[in-house]
Amino acid sequence: MELIISQSFGRIGISTTDAFMSIESRLPAVEMQSTYPKGIMNSEPVQVEIDQTQCFNEMGLKTPDALMRGIAQKSLRQGLSAIASRVREGNFLAKIEENPNGIPEIAARKLEKNVQLTVVSMPRSSPDIEFKGGLDIRWEMGKVEVEPVLKFPDISATRPDINIYLLQKPYIDIECRGNNIDKSL
Numbered sequence: 001m002e003l004i005i006s007q008s009f010g011r012i013g014i015s016t017t018d019a020f021m022s023i024e025s026r027l028p029a030v031e032m033q034s035t036y037p038k039g040i041m042n043s044e045p046v047q048v049e050i051d052q053t054q055c056f057n058e059m060g061l062k063t064p065d066a067l068m069r070g071i072a073q074k075s076l077r078q079g080l081s082a083i084a085s086r087v088r089e090g091n092f093l094a095k096i097e098e099n100p101n102g103i104p105e106i107a108a109r110k111l112e113k114n115v116q117l118t119v120v121s122m123p124r125s126s127p128d129i130e131f132k133g134g135l136d137i138r139w140e141m142g143k144v145e146v147e148p149v150l151k152f153p154d155i156s157a158t159r160p161d162i163n164i165y166l167l168q169k170p171y172i173d174i175e176c177r178g179n180n181i182d183k184s185l
Contacts, residue, residue, distance in 0.1 A: 022157070
């Protein structure tokens with residue numbers, strides 16, 4: 001008897017798809033808002049104010065308020081000076097043992113007056129001069145506001161793919177030829 005074995009091997013098919021990644025990037029944008037600077041100009045006619053009150057006061061041409069203040073200050077000074085003089089004279093006369101001729105000495109002092117004459121220009125001070133008005137220039141500063149607009153990249157990707165399949169099935173074929181088969185087993 002003849003035994004014939006024929007076989008065919010199995011075949012596997014593999015198909016692969018590569019991974020793919022696409023990145024599209026965009027440049028970032030900038031949003032800008034700007035305000036221009038401004039110059040603001042105001043002009044008024046120039047006015048000159050001259051105050052001669054101090055000059056007139058020095059020359060004796062005083063206003064009623066200045067005259068009253070001057071008289072009040074002078075009266076206060078003269079009153080305090082007279083009180084101080086009386087106190088000095090009283091203290092001087094109180095020491096009669098040291099100054100036996102105290103009263104004639106006090107009288108002689110009161111008669112001695114030192115008068116000094118000076119020549120001055122009138123008035124001594126200059127008038128107060130003030131300028132009002134003119135040109136006023138102000139600036140309003142401009143500004144620039146910059147704000148970035150972020151743009152993220154577009155990323156797309158595919159996964160790798162591996163596909164395994166059976167291309168040919170394996171098989172074994174066993175064939176017996178002939179009549180010599182022992183069937184006694």
